[in-house]
Amino acid sequence: MARKCEICGKSPATGNTVAKSKVTTRRVWKPNLQKIRVVTDEGTVRRMYVCTKCLKSGKVQKA
Incomplete structure (x- = not known):
């Protein structure tokens, strides 16, 4: 599974703790x-991998 939203393209971000x-x-x-x-x-x-921001904003219609 690629950790990427199939709608907006959001992917993992890196940084420092x-x-x-x-x-x-x-x-x-x-x-x-x-x-x-x-x-x-x-x-x-x-079936798609979708981030919760896209779900909440209504960019996706659930089946």
Whole structure:
């Protein structure tokens, strides 16, 4: 599974976790993806990985 929203293209973001002692370690922020059944533009139903922001904003019609 590619950790990427199939609607908006949101993918993992990287950065640093900074401790009080200023020690930094790399980390990844993953998008909140849900595997849902979606009605496509052609009217067919397929399963897609969609982020919750796209679900809440109404960019996707659930089947």
